[in-house]
Each structure stands twice: as C-alpha cells, then as structure tokens.
Amino acid sequence: ANKSEIQVGNLDKHAKDHYPLCMRHIHETLKANHHLKHGCRLQYLLFLKGIGLKYEDCMEFWRQEFTKNIDEDKFQKQYSYLVKHCYGKVGSMLNYSPYSCVKIITDSVGYGEQHGCPYKQWESTVLKEKLESYGLRQENAIEISEMAQKGHYQLACGKYFEYTRFKENKNVINHPNQYFDESYGAIKR
Ligand code: SF4
Numbered sequence: 001a002n003k004s005e006i007q008v009g010n011l012d013k014h015a016k017d018h019y020p021l022c023m024r025h026i027h028e029t030l031k032a033n034h035h036l037k038h039g040c041r042l043q044y045l046l047f048l049k050g051i052g053l054k055y056e057d058c059m060e061f062w063r064q065e066f067t068k069n070i071d072e073d074k075f076q077k078q079y080s081y082l083v084k085h086c087y088g089k090v091g092s093m094l095n096y097s098p099y100s101c102v103k104i105i106t107d108s109v110g111y112g113e114q115h116g117c118p119y120k121q122w123e124s125t126v127l128k129e130k131l132e133s134y135g136l137r138q139e140n141a142i143e144i145s146e147m148a149q150k151g152h153y154q155l156a157c158g159k160y161f162e163y164t165r166f167k168e169n170k171n172v173i174n175h176p177n178q179y180f181d182e183s184y185g186a187i188k189r
Contacts, residue, residue, distance in 0.1 A: 006051055006052040006053050007053075007057060008053075008057050008060060008061040008064070011027065011053075011061065012027075012031070014051070014180075014184070015027040015028065017183070018179075018180050018183040018184045019176075019179075019180060019183075020157055020160070020161075020173065020176045020179040020180070021118045021119070021130075021157065021160055022043070022104060022115070022116070022117050022118055022176060023043075023044060023047050023176055023180075025114060025118055025130075026040050026043065026044045026114060026115060027044070029114045030044070030065050031065070033069075034065050034066060034068040034069040035065075035066065035069055036114070037112075037113050037114065037115075038082075039107070039109065039110075039113055039115045039116075040113065040114050040115040041079075041082055042082065042086070042115075043099055043104065043115040043116075044115075045058065045062075045082060045083060045086040046086055046096055046097070046098040046099060047098050047099075047176050047177060047180075048061075049086060049087060049096075049098065050097075050098035050176075050177035050180075051177060051180050051181075051184075055083075055087040055089065058083055058087065059080065059083050059084075062075075062079065062080070062083050063075055063080070066079050098175070098176065098177050099176070100174060100175045101117065101153070101154055101157070101173060101174050101175055101176065102174070104116060104117050104176070105117045105120055105153055105154075109121055117153050117157075118130075119144075119147075119148035119153035119154075119156040119157060120148070120151075120153050122148075124145045124146075124148070124149050125145075127141075127144070127145045127148060128141045128142060128144075128145040129141075131144055131145070131160070134164070135164075136160075136163050136164070137163075140159070140163045143159065144156045144159050144160055144163075147159060154172055154173045154174065155172075157173040157179065158172065158173050161173065161179065161182070161183065165183055
C-alpha cells in the first residue's frame with residue numbers, strides 16, 4: 001500500500017477499514033462533535049502522524065473540524081499549537097512518537113474522556129453493542145467483550161482485527177500504528 005494515499009479526504013474510509021477501535025472511536029467522536037479533549041487530541045494526533053499524514057494536511061484536517069464549532073482565530077490561538085507540537089515544529093522541537101498500546105492502556109482516562117483503550121475503558125455491554133453496530137456477528141462481539149472483561153485487551157484487539165479484516169491475526173497487537181500498517185498492507189502477515 002502506498003502511504004501517499006493517506007490524505008484528509010480518505011481518513012473516514014481508513015478509520016472504518018484500517019483503524020483499531022481506539023482510534024476509530026476518537027475519529028468518529030471528532031467528526032460528530034468537532035472537538036476533542038486534550039488526552040484524545042494527543043493520542044489521535046500522534047497516531048495520524050504515525051500513519052503518514054503530513055503536517056500541513058493534519059493541520060488542515062484539525063482546522064476543518066474544529067472551525068465547525070469555533071472561529072478561526074480561536075482555533076489558531078488554542079488548538080493549532082498542539083498539532084505543531086506533535087509534529088515537532090515548536091517548543092523543544094522533539095519528534096514525539098505515537099503511543100503504544102501499553103502506554104494507552106496504562107494512562108489514566110478521566111470521566112467523560114474518549115481516549116484510552118476501549119477494551120479496558122468501556123463497559124462490556126457498550127463494547128458489545130458498538131462491535132455489533134460495526135457489523136460483527138453477535139457471537140463474535142460477545143467473544144471479544146469477554147476477552148476484554150478478563151483483561152486481555154490486546155488479544156481482544158487482535159480478534160477485532162480478524163473479524164473485521166477477515167484474516168488471521170498472527171502478530172500480537174502492540175501498537176495502534178502497527179495495527180494500521182498490518183491492516184493497510186504495509187506489514188505482511
Ligand atoms: Fe488501541 Fe492497542 Fe487498545 Fe487495540 S489494544 S484498541 S490498538 S490501545
């Protein structure tokens with residue numbers, strides 16, 4: 001797969017076809033609310049950078065969504081900085097790495113926040129219903145929710161990969177960007 005296809009216009013499709021559940025949920029929350037809380041913004045921006053979305057495109061995507069609710073000036077003052085920061089354009093100019101599953105799973109997630117790992121954060125019925133709404137068969141949604149309830153978050157994520165991608169999950173999911181690359185075809189299974 002060619003990473004030049006990673007453009008703002010096809011992120012909805014990539015979210016549906018190639019994102020792990022954590023990132024698909026954040027993407028859909030952003031598209032629905034045109035806003036994300038700080039922890040969510042950080043988790044998703046670094047992921048977007050990791051899948052190969054260019055800085056200018058990422059800034060435009062962020063601007064397009066946020067300015068559906070707020071004016072351009074407020075966006076530039078309050079929300080553009082984090083995009084620059086994540087891409088190493090300001091501050092210490094560090095090139096921050098996208099978060100691994102272990103980091104996402106162990107970081108604390110406050111009430112009402114949408115980031116983190118859904119297999120850990122969500123109640124079993126919420127998870128099951130979401131999976132079914134994404135087209136999984138009921139028995140497969142139950143299987144994944146039970147794995148999550150037992151604390152096997154990354155294994156549950158691997159099962160979601162199998163049931164949505166219709167191919168075996170040979171590698172343990174350790175990173176949302178690894179999930180994307182494997183789904184998108186950048187890593188051979
Ligand atoms: Fe995201 Fe990792 Fe959780 Fe999968 S296991 S949903 S990639 S944090």
